[in-house]
Amino acid sequence: MSMEVLQPGLLSLLQDTGRFGQQRIGLTTGGPLDPEAFTLCNRLLGNEAKATLIEVSFGGLVLQSKVNTYICVTGAELPLQINGREAALWQVHKVCEGDEIKLGFAVSGCRAYLGVADGFSIPEQFGSTSTVSREKVGGLEGDKLQAGDLLPCPTHHHRTLRYLPEAWIPKYARDITVRVILGYQQKHFSPLQQRRFFSSQYQVSERCDRMGYRLKGAAIHCSLDGILSEGICFGAIQIPADGQPIVLLNDRQTIGGYPKIGSALSLDVARLAQLTPGATLNFEAITSYAAHNALHLEHYRLQHLPLLEGQA
Incomplete structure (x- = not known):
């Protein structure tokens, strides 16, 4: 009972909600770059939140089902076909043994999430199934999916066909605003440098990759040449010697020695991770305080979005 990978696409990784509490031994969190799309995929399928x-980064994944189950694809706008027939994103579909599931390449956004009923049955490593290729942990032998891989998943003969109404489907813009909470090293960036940054x-x-997004623009300078290596949080904005900011993502290193002007709000980091090179x-x-409010409101919104039954 599994899905077989016929074509892995550019970069396809097994992910759950992430690996937490392991930075002390040098393991980063991993997990979905776009938690909103990940969460809604599991909600639509009626799965546990961590399933x-x-x-799928950029697209190109092709699977063959060897089991009767249900699937859903959320996130980046890309073509989805089941046995050569177009199927809607943000909607649950029934698939049968022998069916081919094909994801084309993204035209808006770049991270999509393909889920099955009850999730893929992958053993946990250090409390999570999330794949971090650099550390060779999670997923299948700690690596991206390869042609011929078998992804175990349970049989399901009944699942509610839910969909997310069009009005609530996220739109992935090419120009975004990232909210930043200034950090304790902000005093080492002069008022002029801070104004330039903002x-x-x-x-x-x-x-740009799952470790971090390097940006191009006005160079920002810090009075510190470097700092002793210290723990790095998700969304930290490092300023290296060339002054070009780096926003650190899920697969970031656990420690680093570049000064940090602050940390990006996680909600906006998810939108950043949907950008492709050239976006602004x-x-x-x-x-x-505003960051906490935004996070609580988003958590409430995700849990109360109206999921409808039937076909969109």
Whole structure:
């Protein structure tokens, strides 16, 4: 009872909600780059919140089902076909043994999530199934999916066919605003440097991956040449010697020695991770109080979005 990978696409990784509490031994969190799309995929399928899905970067994944089950694809806008017939995203579909599931390449956003009823049955490592290829942990032998891989999943003969109404489907823009909570090292960035950072537009460079997004734009300078290596949080914005910001993501290193002007709000980091090279963004300072409010409101919104039954 499994799905067989016929074509793995550019980068397809098994992910659950992430690996937490392991930074002390050098393991980063991993997990979905877009938690909103990940969460809604599991909600539509009626899965547990932590159920393991496939994160598909840019597209190109082709699977053959060897089991009767239900699937759902959320996230980036890309073509979905089941046995050559177009199927809707953000909607649950029944698949049978022998069916072929094909994801084309993204035209808006770049991270999509393919889930099955009850998730893929992958053993946990250090409390999570999330794949971090650099550390060779999680997923199947700690690596991205390869042609011929078999992804175990249970048989399901009945699942409610739910869909997310069009009005609630996220739109992935090419120009976003990233909210930033200033960090304790902000005093080492002069008022002029801070104004430059928050008033400039930055462009996503070619050097972007699950570890971090390197940006191009106005160079920011810090009075510190470097710092002793210290723990790094998700969304930390490092300023290396060339002054070009780096926003750190799920597969970031656990420690680092570049000064950090602050940390990006996790909700906006998810939108950042849907950007492709050449897209633009600007930064906006917010308080930690405003950040907490935004997170609580988003959690409530996700849990109460109206999921309808039937076909969209």
